[in-house]
Amino acid sequence: xxxxxxxxxxxxxxxxxxxxxxxxxxxxxxxxxxxxxxxxxxxxxxxxxxxxxxxxxxxxxxxxxxxxxxxxxxxxxxxxxxxxxxxxxxxxxxxx
Amino acid sequence: xxxxxxxxxxxxxxxxxxxxxxxxxxxxxxxxxxxxxxxxxxxxxxxxxxxxxxxxxxxxxxxxxxxxxxxxxxxxxxxxxxxxxxxxxxxxxxxxxxxxxxxxxxxxxxxxxxxxxxxxxxxxxxxxxxxxxxxxxxxxxxxxxxxxxxxxxxxxxxxxxxxxxxxxxxxxxxxxxxxxxxxxxxxxxxxxxxxxxxxxxxxxxxxxxxxxxxxxxxxxxxxxxxxxxxxxxxxxxxxxxxxxxxxxxxxxxxxxxxxxxxxxxxxxxxxxxxxxxxxxxxxxxxxxxxxxxxxxxxxxxxxxxxxxxxxxxxxxxxxxxxxxxxxxxxxxxxxxxxxxxxxxxxxxxxxxxxxxxxxxxxxxxxxxxxxxxxxxxxxxxxxxxxxxxxxxxxxxxxxxxxxxxxxxxxxxxxxxxxxxxxxxxxxxxxxxxxxxxxxxxxxxxxxxxxxxxxxxxxxxxxxxxxxxxxxxxxxxx
Numbered sequence: 001x002x003x004x005x006x007x008x009x010x011x012x013x014x015x016x017x018x019x020x021x022x023x024x025x026x027x028x029x030x031x032x033x034x035x036x037x038x039x040x041x042x043x044x045x046x047x048x049x050x051x052x053x054x055x056x057x058x059x060x061x062x063x064x065x066x067x068x069x070x071x072x073x074x075x076x077x078x079x080x081x082x083x084x085x086x087x088x089x090x091x092x093x094x095x096x
Numbered sequence: 097x098x099x100x101x102x103x104x105x106x107x108x109x110x111x112x113x114x115x116x117x118x119x120x121x122x123x124x125x126x127x128x129x130x131x132x133x134x135x136x137x138x139x140x141x142x143x144x145x146x147x148x149x150x151x152x153x154x155x156x157x158x159x160x161x162x163x164x165x166x167x168x169x170x171x172x173x174x175x176x177x178x179x180x181x182x183x184x185x186x187x188x189x190x191x192x193x194x195x196x197x198x199x200x201x202x203x204x205x206x207x208x209x210x211x212x213x214x215x216x217x218x219x220x221x222x223x224x225x226x227x228x229x230x231x232x233x234x235x236x237x238x239x240x241x242x243x244x245x246x247x248x249x250x251x252x253x254x255x256x257x258x259x260x261x262x263x264x265x266x267x268x269x270x271x272x273x274x275x276x277x278x279x280x281x282x283x284x285x286x287x288x289x290x291x292x293x294x295x296x297x298x299x300x301x302x303x304x305x306x307x308x309x310x311x312x313x314x315x316x317x318x319x320x321x322x323x324x325x326x327x328x329x330x331x332x333x334x335x336x337x338x339x340x341x342x343x344x345x346x347x348x349x350x351x352x353x354x355x356x357x358x359x360x361x362x363x364x365x366x367x368x369x370x371x372x373x374x375x376x377x378x379x380x381x382x383x384x385x386x387x388x389x390x391x392x393x394x395x396x397x398x399x400x401x402x403x404x405x406x407x408x409x410x411x412x413x414x415x416x417x418x419x420x421x422x423x424x425x426x427x428x429x430x431x432x433x434x435x436x437x438x439x440x441x442x443x444x445x446x447x448x449x450x451x452x453x454x455x456x457x458x459x460x461x462x463x464x465x466x467x468x469x470x471x472x473x474x475x476x477x478x479x480x481x482x483x484x485x486x487x488x489x490x491x492x493x494x495x496x497x498x499x500x501x502x503x504x505x506x507x508x509x510x511x512x513x514x515x516x517x518x519x520x521x522x523x524x525x526x527x528x529x530x531x532x533x534x535x536x537x538x539x540x541x542x543x544x545x546x547x548x549x550x551x552x553x554x555x556x557x558x559x560x561x562x563x564x565x566x567x568x569x570x571x572x573x
Contacts, residue, residue: 006128014176014178053193053376061375062147063149064149065118065148065149066122067121071133073131074129076130077130078444082235084233087238088128089237090235093179
């Protein structure tokens with residue numbers, strides 16, 4: 001599968017990345033490599049094979065509905081690039 | 097041309113679990129911003145979410161009650177989008193193998209016939225955080241307390257044709273979920289939210305028109321108005337030769353109109369993929385049987401039982417079972433010894449009357465069954481006349497005061513003293529000789545007047561039956 005510049009632009013937009021021209025060239029090449037590797041899988045006949053939903057043979061991992069204390073807010077906000085006393089701050093996202 | 101409106105609903109319901117879907121933070125409503133959070137629900141790298149077993153149980157319970165098929169091998173998927181209400185930049189949801197498919201919800205239409213609304217699917221997912229724009233900073237404040245609160249999303253087929261059908265379905269859904277105890281369904285707190293997909297087409301056509309999705313509908317009233325507005329808007333567009341655009345529109349309660357929302361920068365491409373952090377769920381036959389066995393008695397079953405066990409008319413049985421809290425109230429009254437039909441009459445008349453006058457739901461009412469039962473027995477024992485009892489009921493409805501005490505303090509007990517009654521009759525007849533003459537000359541109306549006067553003389557506290565008899569005796573005597 002051929003990765004076009006438009007595809008890279010679209011993926012960058014969805015990922016909120018702003019690659020420069022040089023990075024775009026690099027990404028195009030890398031993505032093409034990754035996607036063409038998938039062609040290897042297409043060699044196999046997978047008709048009638050159940051899709052794998054998880055790589056480990058485990059299932060039904062659950063916990064009981066019991067409250068434990070939350071995390072100190074100050075700790076949670078520590079890594080935020082932008083914050084005030086009580087909240088994470090993000091660029092304007094609310095309508096209106 | 098006649099147009100037909102076609103509507104499908106996506107309803108998000110917050111589950112009444114104590115903790116969030118993938119971590120042990122509380123789901124309690126409110127709380128200072130970001131105080132019900134931990135590294136899991138704020139999406140810190142390296143954390144491992146673990147499913148709350150109650151979420152699965154509640155989803156299965158709801159699925160069974162909505163007559164759906166439970167997906168025995170089910171899993172979660174990631175829905176990717178960048179928006180600050182989701183700190184992980186994806187929502188854990190279910191796309192490929194939702195827990196429930198092909199449900200059916202019977203509703204009663206306006207004409208009284210039954211209509212079945214098909215449920216396309218019901219899936220489990222996590223709620224997002226709350227964003228508040230700060231005009232001073234010109235930035236958006238993110239409160240992640242709601243992040244990770246468990247939701248079920250119930251998606252119907254486009255089976256509705258009118259807003260009345262939509263409301264009937266939502267009432268039914270709400271009642272069912274409340275009976276199950278899986279959600280409190282409080283619209284004002286956002287624990288029941290509804291998006292409306294709507295399109296129009298020429299009546300008789302079998303093809304669907306282009307639909308819009310409406311959000312921000314915070315009450316049944318808003319839903320009905322938004323449906324009316326949006327179908328009119330679409331019909332006008334088409335009649336003007338214009339096209340309906342497939343878009344998300346926001347209902348503005350104050351402007352009474354819908355507005356196109358700025359698209360999330362054309363990112364309707366969610367790039368779903370299987371959630372690798374959460375192992376798949378395999379639901380055994382034993383598990384299903386166990387949940388089935390523990391399903392509570394639902395409204396339909398109660399309706400049948402009330403008719404058989406208490407000999408109530410269909411109408412009463414239906415009214416009493418519409419809200420679980422009301423049915424519980426009724427059953428408590430009967431358990432406390434009140435006669436079933438008496439209790440039903442009081443509940444349908446006075447209780448529902450007060451609730452509707454105060455725009456309240458039965459589950460928020462303060463009045464206890466024992467108060468009503470006391471009142472009923474006081475009437476039955478002739479210690480309170482019925483009209484006074486209704487007044488007392490209204491007075492104690494908000495406070496649940498001790499009615500015996502209330503009646504004593506306010507001097508409202510029924511006067512059963514025949515001498516006092518005879519004296520009152522004497523007095524009224526003496527003062528209203530004209531009415532007595534009128535009655536005897538055939539004016540029936542005078543009788544009612546005399547009864548009213550005697551009751552007034554007794555300060556409203558006499559037994560109406562006794563007053564009637566005393567007046568009649570006196571007139572014929």
